[in-house]
Amino acid sequence: HVQLVESGGGSVEAGGSLRLSCATNAAVFSDNCFAWFRQLPGREREGVASISIGNGLTDYVDSVKGRFTISQDNSKNMVFLEMNSLKPEDTAMYYCAARTVPFCASLGSLYNYWGQGTQVTVS
DSSP states (O other), rough: OOOOOOEOOEETTTTTOOOEEEEOOOOOHHTOEEEEEEEEETSOEEEEEETTTTOEEEEEEETTTTEEEEEEEEEEEEEEEEEEEEEEOOEEEEEEEEEEEOOOOOOOGGGEOOOEEEEEEEE
């Protein structure tokens, strides 16, 4: 049973920072693609950032470039999303997702595994 376990969400004021974490097991982590998505009720899911574990290649949606950083810790099988200069429009439920191929994609439907989500609220 594959699990992606997110943590690190919370409530912050605009301009603040949060760090989201996503933990999984070594079999899922190795040489695959991980991404962070976010979604508001009634809105479509949006890809925020992705990282290819094998080569560290990252990608970001334009609205978070320069503010968010996705990273990996191979020793812990974890992926992180460092979010700085947060804005109210960043408020959403954030999900960690994994795709069991090395290549990342922006479509959520191409990801095999999902975490339970962690709420980020910026006021």
